[in-house]
Amino acid sequence: MRPIAAPADRSPLRRGTTTAKVVEVLREQILSGALDEGTQLRQEKLAAQLGVSRVPIREALRQLEAEGLVTLVSHKSAVVSGLSIDDLEEIYDIRARLETWLLEQSMPLLTEADYAKAEELLAQMADLTENQHWSSLNWSFHAALYAPAHRPRTLELLRKLYLNAYRHFPLPIRLTGGSDRMHREHKLLLDLCRQGDIERAKAHLEQHILLGARPLLSRLKALRKTGRQE
Amino acid sequence: MRPIAAPADRSPLRRGTTTAKVVEVLREQILSGALDEGTQLRQEKLAAQLGVSRVPIREALRQLEAEGLVTLVSHKSAVVSGLSIDDLEEIYDIRARLETWLLEQSMPLLTEADYAKAEELLAQMADLTENQHWSSLNWSFHAALYAPAHRPRTLELLRKLYLNAYRHFPLPIRLTGGSDRMHREHKLLLDLCRQGDIERAKAHLEQHILLGARPLLSRLKALRKTGRQE
DNA sequence: CGCCTCAAAATTGGATCCAACTTTTCTACG
DNA sequence: CGTAGAAAAGTTGGATCCAATTTTGAGGCG
Numbered sequence: 001m002r003p004i005a006a007p008a009d010r011s012p013l014r015r016g017t018t019t020a021k022v023v024e025v026l027r028e029q030i031l032s033g034a035l036d037e038g039t040q041l042r043q044e045k046l047a048a049q050l051g052v053s054r055v056p057i058r059e060a061l062r063q064l065e066a067e068g069l070v071t072l073v074s075h076k077s078a079v080v081s082g083l084s085i086d087d088l089e090e091i092y093d094i095r096a097r098l099e100t101w102l103l104e105q106s107m108p109l110l111t112e113a114d115y116a117k118a119e120e121l122l123a124q125m126a127d128l129t130e131n132q133h134w135s136s137l138n139w140s141f142h143a144a145l146y147a148p149a150h151r152p153r154t155l156e157l158l159r160k161l162y163l164n165a166y167r168h169f170p171l172p173i174r175l176t177g178g179s180d181r182m183h184r185e186h187k188l189l190l191d192l193c194r195q196g197d198i199e200r201a202k203a204h205l206e207q208h209i210l211l212g213a214r215p216l217l218s219r220l221k222a223l224r225k226t227g228r229q230e
Numbered sequence: 231m232r233p234i235a236a237p238a239d240r241s242p243l244r245r246g247t248t249t250a251k252v253v254e255v256l257r258e259q260i261l262s263g264a265l266d267e268g269t270q271l272r273q274e275k276l277a278a279q280l281g282v283s284r285v286p287i288r289e290a291l292r293q294l295e296a297e298g299l300v301t302l303v304s305h306k307s308a309v310v311s312g313l314s315i316d317d318l319e320e321i322y323d324i325r326a327r328l329e330t331w332l333l334e335q336s337m338p339l340l341t342e343a344d345y346a347k348a349e350e351l352l353a354q355m356a357d358l359t360e361n362q363h364w365s366s367l368n369w370s371f372h373a374a375l376y377a378p379a380h381r382p383r384t385l386e387l388l389r390k391l392y393l394n395a396y397r398h399f400p401l402p403i404r405l406t407g408g409s410d411r412m413h414r415e416h417k418l419l420l421d422l423c424r425q426g427d428i429e430r431a432k433a434h435l436e437q438h439i440l441l442g443a444r445p446l447l448s449r450l451k452a453l454r455k456t457g458r459q460e
Numbered sequence: 461c462g463c464c465t466c467a468a469a470a471t472t473g474g475a476t477c478c479a480a481c482t483t484t485t486c487t488a489c490g
Numbered sequence: 491c492g493t494a495g496a497a498a499a500g501t502t503g504g505a506t507c508c509a510a511t512t513t514t515g516a517g518g519c520g
Binding site: 286289 | 473
Binding site: 017020066090091093097098154157 | 246247250285288289292293295296297304305317320321323324327328331381382383384387
């Protein structure tokens with residue numbers, strides 16, 4: 001974690017408040033798994049590492065708490081938050097409810113431009129050998145399908161759920177999830193939308209969300225049971 | 231808005247951090263309408279009024295931003311946030327999706343204790359001539375029905391939506407909403423649950439949420455159109 | 461040997477001070 | 491007279507310092 005501001009770095013990409021940049025750095029670290037869940041975040045240590053004072057650190061931690069990435073208890077050090085299996089299952093349930101509804105709203109309004117964008121995103125996902133950006137692309141793909149529904153707050157809500165859900169699956173688990181299967185399901189979803197078959201598309205999306213999560217969750221469950229040693 | 235800590239007030243109910251108390255005071259003021267939407271929140275002014283420094287004020291504002299009660303833009307003063315008609319409609323849509331789902335999950339699990347609690351809350355609502363606590367009781371009533379579903383995150387999410395939605399209806403609008411109609415619908419919902427008729431209960435709940443919002447929204451729409459003068 | 465107590469160290473919370481940015485006001489020029 | 495530009499005032503952002511709380515650990519007692 002390198003300092004944000006090199007000493008006497010005044011001109012180039014030095015825009016925005018310090019707090020905002022601390023938030024970005026920490027969020028990136030947490031989402032990428034560099035800061036594992038349960039890690040203590042000492043204000044002074046972070047301040048020293050990033051080359052700033054503790055004030056923006058504290059404000060950043062508050063914002064990250066709001067995003068569900070850290071947990072704050074007064075007079076104790078902030079901790080990178082974790083999600084229980086139950087929490088994750090609940091998140092997938094919420095996704096299933098809200099996304100099928102969004103799809104129902106947006107399907108009749110989807111234009112060729114929307115389909116093109118979705119396919120472009122699918123192509124990018126297929127190319128990725130790296131994993132880091134897969135979840136971001138996955139979200140973009142889904143969001144593209146829901147965009148015509150014009151429900152910005154719902155989308156924002158779902159975006160946060162996506163963010164929080166994915167980081168809790170360690171890399172090996174995400175990879176074994178069968179990205180080829182994901183790809184096939186995404187393709188099928190697009191096809192069903194193009195055919196205008198609302199009911200089948202909704203049903204397929206629901207299965208995609210709920211059943212797709214199943215293997216990930218059971219692997220994670222097993223992992224957590226055995227991996228209780230630190 | 232009186233100071234939080236009288237000078238040299240050391241012993242009695244002086245627990246918790248200053249930030250937490252600032253959050254409470256400001257949230258109360260905003261939800262009650264004492265601080266209207268669009269009101270500028272100057273840090274120094276608030277600090278002086280509450281008898282604290284600007285640091286806890288700033289942290290409190292960040293937290294309130296996360297709750298959707300204020301809007302922050304860097305280097306500009308915080309503003310009590312407002313919700314557009316579209317936002318409100320979207321909130322009611324989300325409520326309809328999530329609450330019908332929660333009810334479906336919890337209905338088979340409802341016990342006599344749950345019904346008793348719900349009826350107790352209904353009785354309290356009927357007694358209220360005051361309005362301030364009605365929305366809080368309304369939330370408690372709904373939450374009581376969904377409790378057996380054991381979906382704490384979903385409940386928390388809905389709680390925030392309730393908070394944000396109700397404060398945007400000025401008092402006169404809320405009163406004309408026909409609290410008797412609300413009461414009848416709540417009673418009917420309870421009856422349908424007791425009869426175990428899941429489908430009718432869900433349908434009724436959906437109507438209750440979506441149609442109940444309709445008159446409030448159209449009144450508000452009219453009010454905002456005419457009331458553009460400041 | 462374990463556990464409790466209490467003091468010292470570490471850490472977070474809050475206040476004050478200074479810097480950066482925004483808004484307002486005043487002035488000069490067209 | 492109106493407007494553009496610059497100076498001044500006002501407001502927020504960040505750093506440093508002090509206070510309050512928690513954690514650590516050493517010593518004593520059962």
